[in-house]
Amino acid sequence: MVNIFVCIDFDRDYALPVKNIQHAISYPLKEQPKDILSDPKLSASLKGTLNCFKSLIDYLTDFAIPSTFYFEARSLQMLNSTNPKYASLLKKEIFEHGIHGFDHEDLTGDETGIALDRNEELQIIKKAQVEIESILDTKVYGFRAPYMKHTANTFDILNKLKIQYDSSLYLESEKAIKPHEIYENLLEFPVIKTPKQSVMGGMYTYLWPLFEGKRKAEDVISNYLQLVKNTQEDDSYISINLHSWHFSYNISQERYLSELETEENIQIFRNLINKLQESGEVKLSTPKMWLKERKLI
Numbered sequence: 001m002v003n004i005f006v007c008i009d010f011d012r013d014y015a016l017p018v019k020n021i022q023h024a025i026s027y028p029l030k031e032q033p034k035d036i037l038s039d040p041k042l043s044a045s046l047k048g049t050l051n052c053f054k055s056l057i058d059y060l061t062d063f064a065i066p067s068t069f070y071f072e073a074r075s076l077q078m079l080n081s082t083n084p085k086y087a088s089l090l091k092k093e094i095f096e097h098g099i100h101g102f103d104h105e106d107l108t109g110d111e112t113g114i115a116l117d118r119n120e121e122l123q124i125i126k127k128a129q130v131e132i133e134s135i136l137d138t139k140v141y142g143f144r145a146p147y148m149k150h151t152a153n154t155f156d157i158l159n160k161l162k163i164q165y166d167s168s169l170y171l172e173s174e175k176a177i178k179p180h181e182i183y184e185n186l187l188e189f190p191v192i193k194t195p196k197q198s199v200m201g202g203m204y205t206y207l208w209p210l211f212e213g214k215r216k217a218e219d220v221i222s223n224y225l226q227l228v229k230n231t232q233e234d235d236s237y238i239s240i241n242l243h244s245w246h247f248s249y250n251i252s253q254e255r256y257l258s259e260l261e262t263e264e265n266i267q268i269f270r271n272l273i274n275k276l277q278e279s280g281e282v283k284l285s286t287p288k289m290w291l292k293e294r295k296l297i
């Protein structure tokens, strides 16, 4: 059996790094005046996430799909203050909660030009951890770096904060993989990228191109089935990675989608999960469940 991890980056609508601003800007708000952009709260929009939230959560709950959410603490805070009922749905047992920065900070400073020293990075991740744990009354086990970019200090900081695993690295593979120790007491659950020369072509296991109309649903499904087919190892996994807003916001078209289009995107995702389940070769899980089964937490 191959473990399938559904992993959802809970972001503001398409987090964009901007020069000289530490927090990310929501892409649809990028033309707003400077005083709005410089405010971490005013420059974040949750519209895309909210437009598909109920349909997505209903599906995951009704079909008992265990899922891992990597939260930007700010977006979770905004959800909790504007839609507390939605936030409380995230407390369900089948959902696991990880950290994805406080304001989707570019930890490396490569894009913003604002490099963080060790203490600044520690304070941001710690603040996010405290906020997520308090809003959802939970314990956080995992971390995914915003933009999948970590610094030389990140793993040591995660260790200090007693985070059990990171999932911010890509690993080229034609089959399901296993986590590995990346730092003392810290496991890495990489995100698969299939090799360019494989039958699957070069595919990151993020559903980004699918929702941007750049990859056909049937190709994505057959690639995931191929990854499963190529796998012999029992305790391996494949993560399916997506963003909380992507069912209802299209970046290349720069528009929020209609209700019908949003439902169609959710249906495509459901199809992918159905086809994997029909193969009889997978079991739905999360990194936390994986760790628990092995008594590592």
Ligand SMILES: [Zn+2]
Pocket (backbone or CB within 6 Å): 009, 011, 015, 100, 104, 146, 147
């Ligand atoms: Zn993100």
